[in-house]
Amino acid sequence: MKNQSNKTRNTNLTKLINQPYKYGFSTAIExxxxxxxxxxxxxxxxxxxxxxxxxxxxxxxxxxxxxxxxTYPKWAELKFPKINYQDIIYYSSPKYKKxxxxxxxxxxELLKTFEKxxxxxxxxxxxxxxxVDAVFDSVSIATTFREELAEVGVIFxxxxxxxxxxxxxxxxxxGSVVPIGDNFFSALNSAVFSDGSFCxxxxxxxxxxxxxxxxxxxxxxxxxFERTLxxxxxxxxxxxxxxxxxxxxxxxxxxxxxxxxxxxxxxNIKYSTVQNWYTGDENGKGGIYNFVTKxxxxxxxxxxxxxxxxxxxxxxxxxxxxxxxxxxxSKGEFYxxxxxxxxxxxxxxxxxxxxxxxxxxxIISKGISAGNSKNSxxxxxxxxxxxxxxxxxxxxxxxxxxxxxxxxxxxxxxxQNSTAKIEHEAxxxxxxxxxxxxxxxxxxxxxxxxxxxxxGFCQDVFTELPLEFASEAERLxxxxxxxxxx
Amino acid sequence: MxxxxxxxxxxxxxxxxxxxxxxxxxxxxxxxxxxxxxxxxNGSGKSTFSKVVAGHPSYEVNGGDILFQxxxxxxxxxxxxxxxxxxxxxxxxxxxxxxxxxxxxxxxYNAKLQSQNKEEIDPIGFLMIINEKLKIVExxxxxxxxxxxxxxSGGEKKRNEILQMALLDAKLSILDETDSGLDIDxxxxxxxxxxxxxxxxxxxxxxxxxxxxxxxxxxDFIHVMQNGKIxxxxxxxxxxxxxxxxxxxxxN
Numbered sequence: 001m002k003n004q005s006n007k008t009r010n011t012n013l014t015k016l017i018n019q020p021y022k023y024g025f026s027t028a029i030e031x032x033x034x035x036x037x038x039x040x041x042x043x044x045x046x047x048x049x050x051x052x053x054x055x056x057x058x059x060x061x062x063x064x065x066x067x068x069x070x071t072y073p074k075w076a077e078l079k080f081p082k083i084n085y086q087d088i089i090y091y092s093s094p095k096y097k098k099x100x101x102x103x104x105x106x107x108x109e110l111l112k113t114f115e116k117x118x119x120x121x122x123x124x125x126x127x128x129x130x131x132v133d134a135v136f137d138s139v140s141i142a143t144t145f146r147e148e149l150a151e152v153g154v155i156f157x158x159x160x161x162x163x164x165x166x167x168x169x170x171x172x173x174x175g176s177v178v179p180i181g182d183n184f185f186s187a188l189n190s191a192v193f194s195d196g197s198f199c200x201x202x203x204x205x206x207x208x209x210x211x212x213x214x215x216x217x218x219x220x221x222x223x224x225f226e227r228t229l230x231x232x233x234x235x236x237x238x239x240x241x242x243x244x245x246x247x248x249x250x251x252x253x254x255x256x257x258x259x260x261x262x263x264x265x266x267x268n269i270k271y272s273t274v275q276n277w278y279t280g281d282e283n284g285k286g287g288i289y290n291f292v293t294k295x296x297x298x299x300x301x302x303x304x305x306x307x308x309x310x311x312x313x314x315x316x317x318x319x320x321x322x323x324x325x326x327x328x329x330s331k332g333e334f335y336x337x338x339x340x341x342x343x344x345x346x347x348x349x350x351x352x353x354x355x356x357x358x359x360x361x362x363i364i365s366k367g368i369s370a371g372n373s374k375n376s377x378x379x380x381x382x383x384x385x386x387x388x389x390x391x392x393x394x395x396x397x398x399x400x401x402x403x404x405x406x407x408x409x410x411x412x413x414x415x416q417n418s419t420a421k422i423e424h425e426a427x428x429x430x431x432x433x434x435x436x437x438x439x440x441x442x443x444x445x446x447x448x449x450x451x452x453x454x455x456g457f458c459q460d461v462f463t464e465l466p467l468e469f470a471s472e473a474e475r476l477x478x479x480x481x482x483x484x485x486x
Numbered sequence: 487m488x489x490x491x492x493x494x495x496x497x498x499x500x501x502x503x504x505x506x507x508x509x510x511x512x513x514x515x516x517x518x519x520x521x522x523x524x525x526x527x528n529g530s531g532k533s534t535f536s537k538v539v540a541g542h543p544s545y546e547v548n549g550g551d552i553l554f555q556x557x558x559x560x561x562x563x564x565x566x567x568x569x570x571x572x573x574x575x576x577x578x579x580x581x582x583x584x585x586x587x588x589x590x591x592x593x594x595y596n597a598k599l600q601s602q603n604k605e606e607i608d609p610i611g612f613l614m615i616i617n618e619k620l621k622i623v624e625x626x627x628x629x630x631x632x633x634x635x636x637x638x639s640g641g642e643k644k645r646n647e648i649l650q651m652a653l654l655d656a657k658l659s660i661l662d663e664t665d666s667g668l669d670i671d672x673x674x675x676x677x678x679x680x681x682x683x684x685x686x687x688x689x690x691x692x693x694x695x696x697x698x699x700x701x702x703x704x705x706d707f708i709h710v711m712q713n714g715k716i717x718x719x720x721x722x723x724x725x726x727x728x729x730x731x732x733x734x735x736x737x738n
Binding site: 318429434435437439441442444446448452453456457459 | 488541542543544563565567576579585586601
């Protein structure tokens with residue numbers, strides 16, 4: 001009799017906790033892999049394999065030289081063993097026999113992989129209203145709806161293709177928002193990036209489809225270094241989604257991406273991410289190291305860049321999507337839900353750099369930490385001396401689940417102009433045993449309890465996500481949190 | 487339902503929290519149509535009793551049994567017990583930021599419907615039902631859009647508990663110090679609410695320190711609890727006696 005009711009409860013909880021990672025499978029496919037390690041010859045090989053114009057090789061070599069003299073940033077609240085950069089494969093691509101002209105020539109194994117991930121690339125089953133660029137390890141596999149987009153003048157293709165076809169745009173904008181030597185990981189990315197997406201929205205065009213890139217790391221030893229560049233010309237609008245998953249391996253894979261956005265006069269860019277890289281197992285073994293530099297430049301007057309992210313995956317997340325508000329009356333937004341469980345560590349937040357007059361920004365950050373995880377918000381609001389009439393509103397809320405999780409907030413506000421209006425709010429709360437018991441006593445199941453509380457907590461951010469992603473994000477969070485409370 | 491089977495029958499119940507024994511060989515039998523009051527000094531185990539019946543995970547049952555309508559419930563989860571028809575009005579109702587009272591109430595109501603294999607109700611249909619129930623506790627519909635208990639006054643929280651009791655229409659309701667911290671008007675409203683909800687096929691347990699609630703809601707039995715067991719049982723008059731003589735009178 002003793003302990004009996006507790007025992008039943010515990011087995012139920014354990015069952016719930018061990019929700020397997022749905023995307024943990026890997027694809028057996030013939031690959032074109034170069035040898036491990038990084039030196040100048042590797043960069044020559046990458047550039048050669050991608051048939052790049054000389055300016056790109058120069059760009060890469062310059063970045064590599066800077067990177068060699070840099071050290072990784074140590075200020076983040078993250079603990080991980082030193083990464084051996086010579087033990088990483090910097091280029092891995094599914095083997096093609098010839099250049100691909102259409103989807104029929106894509107390896108069926110690859111199509112099947114994306115199908116399994118819920119991303120259909122084939123003509124019949126394409127997602128409606130979403131154009132997808134699928135990136136597998138180092139290369140872009142396919143981009144859907146290209147003709148439809150071309151009709152209105154929108155360019156949406158892999159960055160490798162853009163480098164060959166639109167070298168002028170690339171030369172002008174690549175590295176213009178995140179300079180080559182900006183930080184350790186962006187320098188590394190600039191040296192070795194293998195693929196990613198490129199979007200160009202011409203003047204006056206409102207992009208008729210959601211643009212989306214789906215990143216998949218498959219290889220166990222290769223890093224993924226993708227590069228995304230989005231340019232929105234005057235009076236244009238675009239909404240872009242990014243999704244990612246990776247197989248389940250016992251060792252860690254490195255993912256170091258760079259995303260650059262440029263918004264010209266009255267342009268509007270909305271960039272949404274649902275990040276679901278493999279997190280590692282319940283003991284903290286394996287998982288993706290995610291070191292990402294995302295930055296948007298509101299160059300034009302009255303331009304707007306909005307970042308929305310739902311971060312649920314990765315063993316380590318180091319990511320601060322930022323806006324540089326140069327154009328007068330430009331606007332930057334950052335909406336974030338970061339969830340950590342087990343031994344995940346996240347150090348994430350945003351930077352809003354106000355340079356132009358009457359610029360405004362908003363930061364809404366929701367951190368949820370469960371298990372033994374560590375979740376830190378790190379933010380910077382910088383008001384330059386010429387940014388008259390700048391405004392910022394920041395709100396950082398943390399929700400703790402269980403007794404061993406950890407939440408930190410490091411907001412920095414730097415004001416050099418006395419006309420600025422800055423508001424900052426922060427809160428920390430805990431989903432406690434008593435809250436859960438209250439819901440259960442009213443007959444509400446544990447699953448519904450968690451999802452009600454979490455969705456309530458994240459509502460301000462979820463409403464910013466494109467419709468197709470909002471319900472996906474809600475479902476993802478509930479799934480990841482099942483059984484974390486007891 | 488055979489009316490001879492008690493709604494609640496507790497036999498030799500022993501329960502502890504963090505290895506501290508609180509309930510010691512507790513016995514209690516409650517039949518439908520009855521209102522029982524449990525009184526007793528602070529720390530006598532009254533709140534523990536209510537939580538153990540509802541299945542709070544912090545408490546461990548070390549012996550004895552709890553039968554609800556003839557079936558043992560000690561291996562059931564709190565939500566399963568709720569579905570059977572056990573309701574607990576909390577002494578300190580919990581605040582839940584970010585969750586609207588309306589969603590909370592609708593989820594609870596639908597969970598009950600689902601457990602009875604009935605079709606769930608949509609938000610509009612639910613509003614009609616809840617608006618009727620609001621009248622029972624004289625609550626303003628604006629409470630529905632506020633977050634669960636967040637920023638509610640003490641009296642509003644307790645009224646919200648009785649609203650839930652009315653909505654879920656449980657077989658057995660345990661009211662843990664629902665009367666404490668209430669002013670005279672709120673006490674009257676809540677007592678009227680309880681009397682309206684009570685029917686002859688249900689049962690209520692009132693846990694209270696004060697006789698004044700029992701003036702409004704007439705109990706059939708009063709039990710005095712001390713050191714985790716019931717040391718005296720009497721009729722409604724026992725409350726008067728306790729009020730004049732205090733609990734110490736029983737110790738001799």
